[in-house]
Amino acid sequence: MRLVIARCQVDYVGRLTAHLPMANRLLLIKADNSVSVHSDDRAYKPLNWMSPPCWLIEDPGVWTVQNKAGEKLVISIEEIMHDSKHELGIEPGLVKDGVEAHLQVLLAEHVTTLGDGWSLVRREFPTAIGPVDLMCRDADGVSVAVEIKRRGEIDGVEQLTRYLELLNRDPLLAPVKGVFAAQQIKPQARTLAEDRGIRCVTLDYEALKGTDSDEFRLF
Template sequence: MRIIVADCSAEYSGRLTASLPPARRVLLIKADNSLLIFSELGSYKPLNWMAAPCTLREVTPEGDAAEADDVGETADQPDSDSTREPTAVRILRAAAEKSSDILEVRLYRIYSDETYDLGEDPGLIKDGVEDHLQRCLAQQISRIGEGAKLIRREYPTAIGPVDIMAVDADGMHVAIEIKRHGGIDGVEQLTRYCELLNRDPLLAPVRGIFAAQTITPQARVLAEDRGFTCLILDYDEMRGIEDDALRLF
């Protein structure tokens, strides 16, 4: 990965046109030639970028600017009251391979230009994803009601697996759909499962439980209107992690 800190401007052309006036910014160039431009403040997203697949060329401008040192030096700068554009000491030109899009970055003064070998990244390991919630609830199935018993996780159906199938204390089958953030789409998914399962005389009647860490008000209204129970899952509490927040009572 290459990281450049420089005074620069940028022009993006192709399917859209965008420009960045001269300012000090950070340029990040990845191994796949992706070029991203960041500012000191504002959003965590880059101001502009060219994503892979793309090609990246580095051009030295013609004229006096080519003689300027790469790091810590700058080409002749105009007086503060001049409207003349500063002269670039280097140009980075990233071109998309599947379109006519081009991002051209003109560097006027380079403060740092470093390359790092980051090695292979194992990727983001998420905690609290749906599989973890499913595993915890399967192990603590009594959370859906005392006397409940687990039949199995990933219960197969013709339209996909139900996250958890269980029976309650009355012997009724219970289909449980688990989401991290429960929305209307999750309720619709549970509806399809229950409609299909209730066609099987060996399982019917099957009731549904919509379980999630958070459930939107719209999803809760729809779920309850269809006869489903909503269950909020506190992942930390299910794992036995106590909340150390101060409480009055």
Template sequence: MRLVIARCSVDYTGRLNAHLPLATRLLVHKGDGSLLVHSDGGSYKPLNWMSPPCSLATEEPGEEEAGAGVVEVWRVTHKKTGDALRVQIYEVLHDSSHELGVDPGLVKDGVEADLQRLLAEQVELIGEGLSLVRREFPTAIGPVDLLLRDPAGGTIAVEVKRRGDIDGVEQLTRYLELLGRDPHLAPVRGVFAAQEIKPQAKVLATDRGIRCVTLDYDGMKGVASGVPTLF
């Protein structure tokens, strides 16, 4: 990764045109070829950027540009669209390169796998007397997060999400259709469980006879007391 702090102006040409007038900015040129132009504000969001696949080439400034004080020009071109990001550099204040290596990726607390594991250990949050048949119960279109046995008869398929939306309800609906064909599992009821469930997803789930459960992740970890809210 190359980090350059420079007084520069930036022009984007292609499907849209945009101009950043002369100012001091941070230019981040990553190993994947992308270029990001940052100011000292705006949080994580760059002022402009070019995503890969793209390539960076340096150019000598034209006579008029050199007369205006431009010392170097960067042109970053997208290999598929031809869009270009042209950076006119007037002064370089800092220039350094760093080998970061392969990043292992972000490990999040409270991801779906954690919720699934905790809920498998606390199936009473779904209902009294239930027992776990299996996590990741296989179907022809993918595994159901949890399959529970109801002592009153039948089974319960549970789909676990951090944030529940319509796509998750649709996914559970397809699982229920397949599982319901198995006489050893039928009747099969559905539960859509998430830390947060969007209103549209609740409406769709209710319409399809699927119960929604809002999970208190901290409570499940024992950080704070809490019980699921049923809808």
């Protein structure tokens, strides 16, 4: 990553033309050769940029960023106030708190959130068309397949419906009921689920995180 703070003007020449008059700006040159021009506002959004594949040609007072289509970002530099390079290394990627995997672990630990007397049979219960997030038994010993989403939409209901159709063919499991659990459930998804006899449960992620696990608890 190269960070350059310079007094410059920027002209884009391509399918359209755009001009940024002379001012102090931040120029970001990344390892993928992309170049973006930033001001001291607009949050993360650049004023102008050139996405890869592109290359930078540095001449005295003029930098030209060009891509294969012949589009150009011409940066006319009056003064450079800062120029530094930094090795950032490999990006491990964004890990979101509250993703479906986290919800699955928490709900498995606190399965009684779904009902008193409930017990966990298995996480990632295997079927021929993919794993069910949680297989549980309710207080009456009835099998319950639980599908977990961050945002409950119609596709999730359809997915659980397919699991239930398959699981109910197994005489050792049937009858199998369904629970559609999510942090947010869209009204259309809720209507479809309830029409198919699937119970909907809205999960409070923060509350689940703050609750002691009831896994392996005797009393």
